Amino acid sequence: MPSLKAIRKRIASVKSTQKITRAMKLVAAAKLRRAQENILAARPYAVKLHELISELALRADFEDHPLLAHREPHRVLLVVMTSDRGMCGAFNTNILRTAEKYLRENKANHEQIDLSVVGRKGRDYLRHRHYEMKSTFPGLDIPGALEESKQIADGIIEDFLGDNLDMVYLLYNEFKSAMSQKITVEQLLPIVPLELDDGGAAIDFVYEPDKQTLLETVMPMYVHVEVYRAALESMASEFGARMTAMENATNNASDMIGALTLQFNKARQAAITKELLDIVGGAEALK
Amino acid sequence: MSLHLEIVTPKGSVVDVEVSEVALPGKLGEFGVLDGHIPFLSALKPGVVRYLEGGEWKQLAIGSGYAEVGASRKVLVLTQSHARPGEIDLGETEKELADLEAQLKAWSGELTVEHQELLDGAAWAQARIDARKASSHN
Numbered sequence: 001m002p003s004l005k006a007i008r009k010r011i012a013s014v015k016s017t018q019k020i021t022r023a024m025k026l027v028a029a030a031k032l033r034r035a036q037e038n039i040l041a042a043r044p045y046a047v048k049l050h051e052l053i054s055e056l057a058l059r060a061d062f063e064d065h066p067l068l069a070h071r072e073p074h075r076v077l078l079v080v081m082t083s084d085r086g087m088c089g090a091f092n093t094n095i096l097r098t099a100e101k102y103l104r105e106n107k108a109n110h111e112q113i114d115l116s117v118v119g120r121k122g123r124d125y126l127r128h129r130h131y132e133m134k135s136t137f138p139g140l141d142i143p144g145a146l147e148e149s150k151q152i153a154d155g156i157i158e159d160f161l162g163d164n165l166d167m168v169y170l171l172y173n174e175f176k177s178a179m180s181q182k183i184t185v186e187q188l189l190p191i192v193p194l195e196l197d198d199g200g201a202a203i204d205f206v207y208e209p210d211k212q213t214l215l216e217t218v219m220p221m222y223v224h225v226e227v228y229r230a231a232l233e234s235m236a237s238e239f240g241a242r243m244t245a246m247e248n249a250t251n252n253a254s255d256m257i258g259a260l261t262l263q264f265n266k267a268r269q270a271a272i273t274k275e276l277l278d279i280v281g282g283a284e285a286l287k
Numbered sequence: 288m289s290l291h292l293e294i295v296t297p298k299g300s301v302v303d304v305e306v307s308e309v310a311l312p313g314k315l316g317e318f319g320v321l322d323g324h325i326p327f328l329s330a331l332k333p334g335v336v337r338y339l340e341g342g343e344w345k346q347l348a349i350g351s352g353y354a355e356v357g358a359s360r361k362v363l364v365l366t367q368s369h370a371r372p373g374e375i376d377l378g379e380t381e382k383e384l385a386d387l388e389a390q391l392k393a394w395s396g397e398l399t400v401e402h403q404e405l406l407d408g409a410a411w412a413q414a415r416i417d418a419r420k421a422s423s424h425n
Contacts, residue, residue, distance in 0.1 A: 041299030150367075213330060
């Protein structure tokens, strides 16, 4: 049985760990709220752009525009969104396992699958397993996400237009709730236009400069915001996962403190009993 | 009769007001919108949006984007970035612009994405300076 002092020390250390996990949970909850607000704020912009592109594509028969053209998918890029930090349960593990599975299963279908990785956890994991990565980016945070995703998107667009890529997928955790995330594979490029049902009924606009130029202006905007949205979803999922993980850790610490306190009391009682026995034994011997 | 002006960015809706007149920085030049305008879609370049709200002209710097003038007296602007004149530090922005222009002048390489980024940055800085100056005139 460990000494009283050792148990007391152990309790103190679990208590301070619990303090940390509780604080981390609160921080994650606050950040989660901000990420969710940002997702909601970005939604009208993304939806409107997508509608416009779909409408323009439909009206102007621009299916042959490079960003809309469906080519034989020889070279595919998979953009994997992970986080910089751990302590968020199976968040990174799940997404990376899906990425590996995807690579394994689709190897035969495409000539080449490139990887682009966001977040240090993903980069380290894949490097450790000797996957070749085309590009890596540090993990994103909420204030800088818009700028960063613009850069990521610009790089992708350049490669796509430069005929180095035929198809681009985003792989990220979609935020469902703090408890659950859904791993999502989404086609980023070529852009998939919406199915517009009222094709002929919409108002006929006057376009300036012309449909082609307009389409060229808005398509990169759409790719930007899609990457941004995926990044936000991924961040919200990360914070949700961290919140849940830290909640569990805090509860586990409570359980552990309970068990240790019991053990401490038992040890103390044993020590008292032992002392009493010693005293009684000593008194007995003097008789 | 009034128009409904809404300016939306990836960070949410930044302007959502009733106005009587709007001037927008179209790719082919500035254009004004009054009530009864035909349905119209235009690409926008970085510049200043001016709108007449309650008898007072207001300015807002925006990045590139597009504007949709709908049939139902609605003007919708989608843009990547925006700045209110009050948030713009004139000195700071002018320094930024001068810096970008110097880099552009020294550019000798090919016209790549980086070059385009410098051009965009300079246009955006210019737009903010214009918005700031325009708002201090009145």
